[in-house]
Amino acid sequence: MVIEERLKELRDKINEKVPAGITVSQVEFEGPELAIYTDDPKRFADEADLIRILARDLRKRIVIRPTILEEPEKAVNDIKSVVPEGAGITDIFFDADTGEVLIEAEKPGVVIGKNGATLREITKAIGWTPKVVRTPPIESTTVKQVRQFMRSVNDERKDFLRTIGRRIHREITNKDQWVRVTTLGCCREVGRAAFLLSTPESKVLIDCGEKPDNNNNGTPYLYVPEIHPLSQLDAVVLTHAHLDHCALIPLLYKYGYEGPVYSTPPTRDLASMLQLDYLEVIRKEDKKIPYTSADVKSYLKHSIVLNYGSVTDIAPDIKLTFHNAGHILGSAIAHFHLGDGLYNIAFTGDFNYGKSRLFNPAVSTFPRLEALFMESTYGGANDMQPARKDAEEKLYETVNKVLERSGKVIIPAFAVGRSQEVMLALEEGMRLGKIPNVKIYLDGMIKEATAIHTTYPEYLNSDLRNLIFREGLNPFLAECFVQVDSNELREKVVLGDPCVIITTSGMMNGGPVMEYLHNLAGDEKNALVFVGYQADGTLGRRIQKGWREVPLGRRETIVINLEIVTVDGFSGHSDRRQLMNFVGHVQPHPEKIFTIHGDENKTIDLASSIYKRYHIETHSPMNLETYRMI
Structure with a gap:
């Protein structure tokens, strides 16, 4: 069946469902959505359950596009007359191509109304389809620029979405049934995550990252025949925004890929920020x-x-669902439903099966699941992390000890995730008098990453959301935090009073941390505190192992006299105990488990232990292997 025939069939079904008097002028696939164009968006809004019923019966994501729209100048006044005053609207933007109006408000719930009642009133009043976003407590330059850029490419986006929509909903021509996964990186190593999921009909790439120690083999195996040409890929799925998963996605476009990248909204914003910084x-x-x-x-x-x-x-034969992975903002376990109930497979990306200050634990229940690819960063038999509370107490103890001897604490941390966890712990420590009230300097992309966290509070755990929005206490806005935004201020920090410095990069492979190390490493009063994983081959791992002289550039070396402290327990990864518990709790139990994203001995040990305890078929794959699932 050609696409036009399919769209006509869908339009006929829609006309059977909609009440008399509502006209459907056009039906079109736009990306993964079915867009229904109508002269009567207000009537659609009156029928509160109609869109839900259509989505259920047609098994499609439905969006209503109006063909007749009120003038934006008048629509602004009408929106403000419908929305209660307490909403705190800060911006209204009209997208004529999609018929959507983006409303930015301090209290989005007030704009939405009970069960979406106020949104329906807005549509009835102006014809435009309203979308609501929260006004960020900390303005994010990245989010602002992303939104502006996406507005500037509206026409191209519309053409792209229609092209992709027709590609997604093409007719399945191949009668064979098989599922294969090819490992293009991240196996028996940490970094350069990339996996190719293939069926007779489709190809999907999951992640495309760089390796932290990228002097050798820093890129996934993107040249192998299975993935070429890149134009044949149906989709790229990005689990989260750390560089070992997202850094090389723009490279795909450089070499001919023109398809979509699916992610959560915060992952998109964070990834673009980190790629530019990279x-x-x-x-x-x-x-x-x-x-x-x-x-x-x-x-x-x-x-x-x-x-x-x-x-x-x-x-045509793949459905994707994202589930919370508990690792960083917007991180997702990607669950794929293949064929008409043929097979289900999930890729965890990086995940944390424990509650943190920022996020709820990773999801472990799925509708169906036959195979699981799970990360194994801390998969070794002895990789037990202390409780978060104990980790925070050790951090407080270290900070107190260093400040008492008039030293400075340098904490290298990933801009996304780890930095915010440490910030929250230190802010609470100061608020409760557990550590002295000193300045905490943030250097690198940390402040901008934090601003993006405040843009997407729905992705944070309920405790933190309540603290910020119900109790009016936003720990990210505490006075102790100072952004280092110039070389002059960096120099003042180095020469100034005892303080705490949280700076990128987390594994010390470049970034402003090198400036602080260069200036502060020689003084034994200071301390370098590791709060995250240090991959093999990185400068952080070498210092952690005990190196006392490290190279800076080609000619200079740094002598390490400052104290080296490792505070385990802040990781966004599950430790060995949590990894095993996750497998035990996963519902339904998968038939096969593949242990990836970990040093060779850890992935092998975890696979062996899962098999022994749970009697599930396990594999510790190597790169460039292809596994047939069915």
Whole structure:
């Protein structure tokens, strides 16, 4: 059946469902959604359950597009007359191509109304389809620029979404039934995550990252025949925004990929921020730049965002659902439903099966599950992390000890995730008098990443949301935090009073942490505190192992006299105990488990232990292997 025939069939079914008097002028696939164009969006709004019924019966994600729209100037006044005054509207933007109006408000719940009642009133009043976002407590330059850019490419986006929509909903021509996964990186190693999921009809790439120690083998095996040409890929799915998963996605566009990248909204924003920063770091180190900022824009232009729990067609025979992974903001376990009930497979990305200050634990219940690819960063038999409370007490103890001897605490941390966890712990420690009230300097992309966290509070756990929005206490806005935004201030921090410095990069492979190390490493009063995983081959791992002289550039070395402290327990990864518990709690139990994203001995040990305890078939795959699932 050709697409036009399919759309006509869907339009006929829609006309059977809609009440008399509502006209449907056009039906079109737009990305994973079915867009219904109508002259009567107000009547659709009156029928509160109609869209839900259509979505259920047609088994499609439905969006209503009005063909007749009120003038934006008049619509602004009508919106403000419908929405209660307490909403705190800060911005209204009209997208004529989609017929949507984006309303930014301090209290989005007031704009939405009970069960969406106020949104329906807005549609009835102006015809436009309203979407509501929260006004960020900390303004994010990245979010602002992403929104502006996405508005600037409206026409191209519309054409792209229609092209992708027709590709997703093409007729299945192959009668064979099989599912294969090819490992293109991240097996028996940490970094360069990339996996190719294939059926006779479709190909999907999961993640495309770099390796933290990228001097050798820093790129996934993107040249192998299974993935070429890149134009044959149906989709790229991004689990989260750490560079070992997202750094090289723009490279795909440089070499011919023109399809969508699916992620959660915060993952899209964080990934673009970190990709641009990644280019800047490489430029400063005088290394070969893998792609340009134009390729990052190509990624944004082709991005499609999905919220947790939204079941979405991404290929004729593949549905994708994201579930909370508990690792960093917007991190997701990607669950794929293949064929008409043929097979189900999930990729955890990085995940945390324990509650943290920022997030709820990773989801462990799925509708169906036959195979699971799970990370094993802390999969070794002795990889037990202390409780978060004990980790925080050790951090407080270290900070107190260093400040008492008039030293400075340097904490290298990932801009996304780890930095915010440490910030919350230190802020509470000061508020409760557990550590002295000193300045905490943030250097690198940390403040901007924190601003993005406040843009998406629905992705934070309920305790933190309540603290910020009900109790009016936003710990990220505490006076102790000071952004280092110039070389002059960095110099003052180095020469100034005892303090805490949280700075990127987390594994010390570049970034502003090198400035602090250069200036402060020689003084034994100071301390370098590791709060996250240090991959093999990184400078952080070498110092952690005890190196007392480390290279800075080609000619200079740094003598390490300052105290080295490792505070385990802040990781966004599950430890060995949690990994085993996760497997025990996963519902339904998978038939096969593949242990990935960990040092070789850890992935092998975890696979062996899972098999012994749970009698599930396990594999510790190597790179460049292909597994047939069915």
